[in-house]
Amino acid sequence: MAEHHHKEQKPISYEKCNKPIISSSSSCSFTALIVLLIFLSYFLYSFSFMSFLNPYSPSKITNSFLVPVIRLGSGQKPVEETELKHIVFGIAASSDLWRRRKEYVKIWWKPNGEMKGAVWLDKPVKGNASSPSSALPEIKISSDTSSFKYRYRNGHRSAIRITRIVSETVRMLNGTESERNVRWLVMGDDDTVFFSENLVRVLRKYDHKQFYYIGAPSESHLQNLHQFSYGMAYGGGGFAISYPLAKALEKVQDRCIERYPDLYGSDDRVHACMTEIGVPLTREVGFHQFDVYGSLLGLLSVHPQAPIVSIHHLDVVTPIFPKTDRVKAVKRLMIAAKLDSASLVQQSICYDTTRQWTVSVSWGYTVHITRTYMPARMMEVPTRTFNDWHKRHDFTNIAFNTRPITYTACQRPRVFYMSHAINDSSSDTTISVHLRHNEWNPKCDWGIADPSSINRIIVYKKPNPDRWNKAPRRDCCRVMPTTMKGTMVVNVTACANDEIVAYSDK
Template identity: 55%
Template sequence: MTSSSTRHRITSTLPFLLFSLLLLYLIHSSKLLIYPPQITTKITCQHPNLTTTSNPRKTTYDTELKHIAFCIAASSKLWNSRKEYIKLWWRPGSTRGAIWLDKKVKIKQNETITLPDFHISQQTSRFPYTNRQGHRSAIRISRIVSEALKLGLDDIRWFVMGDDDTVFVVENVVRVLNKYNHNQFYYIGSSSESHFQNIYFSYSMAYGGGGFAISYPLAKELAKMQDRCIKRYPGLYGSDDRMQACMTELNVPLTKELGFHQNDVYGNLLGLLSAHPVTPLVSLHHFDVIDPIFPEKNRVESVKHLLESSKFDSASLIQQSICYDVKREWSILVSWGFAVQIMRGIMSPRELEMPSRTFLNWYKVLDYTAYAFNTRPVARHPCQKPFVFYLNSTRYDESRRGIIGIYSVHREQHPRCRWKTESPEKIHTVVVLKREDPDRWLRAPRKDCCRVLPSTKEKEGIVYLWVGHCGEDEVIEV
């Protein structure tokens, strides 16, 4: 047995020992945090593309034009003029689908080859319609996809809806839909350019004039319940808001693709098309209420002229590029396949990428807050009114192994300018060189870069530009 004095010494030193042990533990723990122990276990890393037997995640779904059925809503009253738009983009033998009319129309014998098949929509008198501002044909049009499903077309993955004055860039329709799994429920389209329209109807609605796409399995589900759904919404205005109401009941939201264009505007589309979003141009609409997009041509000729460029590089159609002629202090805005604009002075890319207000809102309101996107004035200074060069011709050059676009000046009066910088008024032609880039949308979205090329023909009034994929460390700066 220990003596009482010994027990006293042990108990008196015990707190000191415990404190020392605790201090040593804390010091050791802090070292572990600062200097983690080395792991001696050997770990081998293998590149998945070289060693794995499973396929990498698919980014496309092998959708082709043959997998798409176009459903075109047409009116017998407007048929004689609207059919000319359909002829521009429809490709006999390649495109599939049909036109749906309210009643029979006269069709010339040679038109049966250049146009889709025709169908008369089913009667909709059993459905109530109470909207005083609209027309009950909206019910007929809203059922076109369901009626197209009953045609039993084989190997269809998507139904694409559009009006008789909707023009599609079919290659870009394929590009956009190829991003999505057609076996899933998809409702794809875009909203209006008009902020007021979107408030009145819905920002969650795909506007029918701009066109929208519905995957095959979703179309099947829609067909099962659509008639019941339509009866629940007699007060809605159009076909597209009825469609969106039924999609809401199916719990399917809108997947937005900004390349579908309702074009709820009036006037000149130069500002809108020259600042196209970085996405494929899928469709354009409302050609009867906008100015011809090429001033010296009528509406149908203008659309045909634009689509000629798509034959050379449909993926790049109307894509925006910005560059500068530093020597002459010019800002240059390229909308490939459409127009080139040259402005005196250096304007920032942030400003140039915004659409200039060359157009009016759908309600003809001169109010910059009336749009669903940012806009800028046409010219902040009289000297900066753009000199516009519209596409004249496009061709492929074998020697350069690239595309040559010729853009000719649009002659119009410019205000007097007191700036001492050189005026673009002496330029009559802009030549844009580029190469086809069909895989551009398989990469991350990015605008093409633009460069002013040195030329001996500047004194003759010709400017040469190069437009193409940006190189390493290439930025827009002056």
């Protein structure tokens, strides 16, 4: 019925494509164009939809991968390497010992803003005002900790105060202009000496934006096994906390401390809180607690192949150089540290084949001469010039391999301590002079020349500040010919690729 209400229209007919018959003025080509546009629109829509489903389609690769690469090359500055200015030190000290121990801090502290940090005391000490230009860090007084529980028998409540140095240092920095540059907090004691350039070398290996807790356990097996933990960084040897982790610790530390009233020290409380946060210890063997008594000769003469970062318990061990006091001895070691800190106390081994001697150089510290040939695997083991922390004279209580000072009277080494060192700028070579330390020399009937005929050893070595940017390897040394009576000349250099340290190839 409806068709009766419309005007009659003639149908479209296609006899030939080029001869359309239509009732209106439209052409066949216009209709074909419309059909083509519809087809193209459908095709493009389908391609776009499939690209959305396929993350590896060309359009996705262009948008997701190429664009960020272009942005990275848009002039952004590379991330600056960690420097001293990025480190803040928190030094634990007591008012009773500060007058004497501040002399250790003066040895390594760099004034005039080159280093940042504070010494935290339990109460004010007269005549110890500090300024940015002084030889000591700023003095701070720890807040009262009497409300915290402490139940360790025969322990010291000061452990709680020292534990909170992390939190109090973070609060000291909070909102200051310098906080923006802080990457690491480094904790240590007032009888700890840091080798700052090596500390920087170690921390550069790690991303300061992540949670890192870096340090080392004790040399004492019993200390690690019973009283503390192998997973704990000992505070005397020092430890480093990335600043984001330090800020996270600050938020929970006081509540955490309350859960551990039965622990002994400050460092095990920090460790307990780290375990609650879930951050393990990252070990760096250059942090030295030195829980030993006696002489560090055997330890420093055979240092691990890693940069030395710290020395602790300087008031407990004997002076590291003989015939001088503890402070002057450390100052002498710092002379070598300023010349080539990366190589400080790094060992090299060589042989004097004409006299059948084994020579071991601890650069910047000592040279040992031992009669007969000693294999490198034996020479890299520390000699027992020290006792364990519990004074039991038990080498099984040391958490690493050791060996006797000598196996026979003839093998007792002659020790030459560094007297002084300079840098020859014309050849860019360090020259260190080592003098023989007079001690008991047992008789020997081996028929091998006596090293006591040598009174002085001169060591030549080029500085190698980039040595820790490569895979660790001992340096090689060579005994050089000389006409100087009573003198040995040794040249220390990096080993050649195919060079070995052996007295025989058989």
